[in-house]
Amino acid sequence: MQAALLQQLSERYPEVYGELQEADCGDGWFAILDALGEALAYCAEVDNRHPPQVLSCKQKFGRLVFGKLHLPLQDRRTFEIATAMSLRTCEHCGGPLGTAQVHARCVCSA
Numbered sequence: 886m887q888a889a890l891l892q893q894l895s896e897r898y899p900e901v902y903g904e905l906q907e908a909d910c911g912d913g914w915f916a917i918l919d920a921l922g923e924a925l926a927y928c929a930e931v932d933n934r935h936p937p938q939v940l941s942c943k944q945k946f947g948r949l950v951f952g953k954l955h956l957p958l959q960d961r962r963t964f965e966i967a968t969a970m971s972l973r974t975c976e977h978c979g980g981p982l983g984t985a986q987v988h989a990r991c992v993c994s995a
């Protein structure tokens with residue numbers, strides 16, 4: 886992911902993405918990471934706690950993975966939704982993927 890997009894995530898959700906040095910995935914997943922940051926920050930605010938830090942983020946086997954994290958159940962579910970969305974979203978352009986697609990990119994990359 887472009888450094889400029891990573892910078893945006895870091896500025897919007899500093900507690901979540903402030904320590905993330907790189908996201909080894911395409912720009913098409915920016916919206917998923919943006920929504921993840923918002924959801925994690927919101928849940929933490931409601932519960933009066935700090936949100937989890939995302940320290941590692943990459944594409945693996947066509948899905949977004951975040952490395953090992955010890956998390957409250959609620960946050961774990963939030964990460965699972967982000968991973969599920971990545972399987973339905975083109976890593977390159979952010980467009981929808983068909984259900985039969987096995988790669989993280991749609992026909993846009995041709």
Ligand SMILES: [Zn+2]
Pocket residue numbers: 975976977978979980990991992993994
């Ligand atoms: Zn695409």
